[in-house]
Amino acid sequence: MMKILVADDDPQFLKALKITLHSQGYDIVTARDGVECITVAVKEHPDLFVLDLGMRGWTAWG
Numbered sequence: 001m002m003k004i005l006v007a008d009d010d011p012q013f014l015k016a017l018k019i020t021l022h023s024q025g026y027d028i029v030t031a032r033d034g035v036e037c038i039t040v041a042v043k044e045h046p047d048l049f050v051l052d053l054g055m056r057g058w059t060a061w062g
Contacts, residue, residue, distance in 0.1 A: 003027040005046035007037040009055035017050065 004026050008014045011032070018028045029044045031037035033055055041049070 001025065001027045002048065003029065003044060003046045004048045004050060005029050005031065005037065005041055005044065006050045007031040007034070007040075007055070008050075008052040009033055010052070 004021055006014060006017050006021070006028060007030070008017070009032055014030055014032070018030055022028050029040050029046060031040045037049075037051065040046075
């Protein structure tokens with residue numbers, strides 16, 4: 001099963017995307033900011049990332 005990391009600081013969007021992708025058979029892990037995203041990525045080794053680059057914690061881009 002493909003594991004997808006979804007990172008977004010909007011909790012409603014995060015929940016909706018998680019439900020939608022899970023219903024299509026994907027294993028979903030989530031993060032609410034850039035720091036948590038990196039932590040989850042290192043721990044979970046996702047196959048695909050869906051990122052909100054405008055969220056807090058992305059100092060490299062902001």
